[in-house]
Amino acid sequence: MSLRTGSFPAVALAVAGLLLTGCAGDTGKVAPAAANVSPSASAVGRSGPGSHSGPEALAGRAREIPSLGPGIRAEITPASRQAVVVVGQGPDSNRSVAVLYERDPVLGWRPVTGAWPAHNGLLGWTDDHEAGDRRSPIGVFGLTDAGGRLPNPGTKLPYDEGPDFDAPGTGFEGEPLEGSFDHVVAINYNREPGTTPLDWTRPLGADKGGGIWIHVDHGGPTQGCISLPLERMEQLLRWLDPAKRPVVVMGDAAALGE
Template sequence: MPLHRPYISAAAAVIVSLIGIAAYHHVPEGNRTPAHDRAMVVQDAAAPATGRQAAAPAAPRTTVPPKPQYPARLPGLGPRTLSHIPAHTRQVVLVTGAGKNSASSKVVLYERADGGWRPGAVWDAHNGYRGWTDEHYAGDLHSPIGVFGLTDAGGRLADPGTKLPYHRSGAFSIGGTGFEGEPLAGSFDYVIAINYNRQPGTSPMNGAQPMGASRGGGIWIHVDHGGPTHACVSLSKSHMRQLLRALDPADHPVVVMGDAASLAR
């Protein structure tokens, strides 16, 4: 039987409305009549309201970068070496020799951070002409293996901004040539005393040797002259300035030095 208008479903009304809207928009604007406009009003009234509002734009997500994971222990160091690092030390200058008889090394400053050891840049360095020894004696041309405090600094040039006690003096001058004929001038522009056979808390120039003169002394970290040292560790002048500015007595800095195999013990 024929359907009457009251029985037209809501879905049918929507379809009629959409067909009418499409037809309306395809009538050229100049050819539209009041009847067209009235039809649109009827169609709009027939279309059911959804009651929905446009969704608000999602807030941008903030990405929090993960905390860096620093090693819990200093890399390359074995239990014996680690046992000599004081528990309160928060700065370690790690000098790792290329071999027991090598005069080439790498230096990294490690600092305590976020429950681990944060490494700094890797710097090229020189050490003793004949490499490394567990028992250093004066004139043996080896650098001593071990863990030593870093408490005092100085040099021929003005303090570059270190927190360590700094002794500036013209007595830090040096001349002559090194083992490979390189000039030594400027090697002591900046120095950091290594507390091997010396009295901590004094100028690097202090000649006191608690273990006796035969065990050598005056072993420093100083400016590199381009070749092996007698027993010291040497870095470029710019790296010496960076190291001096970084070291803080409140962090009880030490140097851990030796060839890789010895430090791994």
């Protein structure tokens, strides 16, 4: 389904639901890999796309994303060539880092950014997300749809712009939520891909939560979303390419290493 700016009707009930069960209720140009890449990211090297030199290529060994174990790696389909890897500091921590990776057909995965600071759910992570648990779901999820209160900054994803991307109130630490939904990318957890992020369809049922997005950071933990600084959100949106079947890989370090 093709989404176009302004093509979706106002969905006040959906926004109200997001404020109750979504992450913020209580709540291009990508920099090349450089010296600020985290140790795990730099371990996979910095060769540019199409560069097939180096010992890894000669040995016929495609590089993997170093922070991921075999179980999580198996969830990333061969068709996916972009991955937003969000690694939490701990199972109960609401702080994490995000690194963008691209898959070269010969060399394998390589980081294209350094480590970006991020927030996740107030109480950390879970592999059995429930509505209102204030934890972010662990796993690999598609990224197919975007939107926000501000105009499209240049993403190739379908982008739904409108005033319904509103975030009133304050977060868990008393910080204002205003602007949190200026740009969002819907995480395909318990939602219908190919619809506006405001769509309220929940295939797994309402009890399993939903409205899990990557959105603009408001300076504190979320209800279950991932949040990035505004500049990073704009970079992310410009980088994401639906032709490369982007995914987000998210969880605490121990869970992702399994």
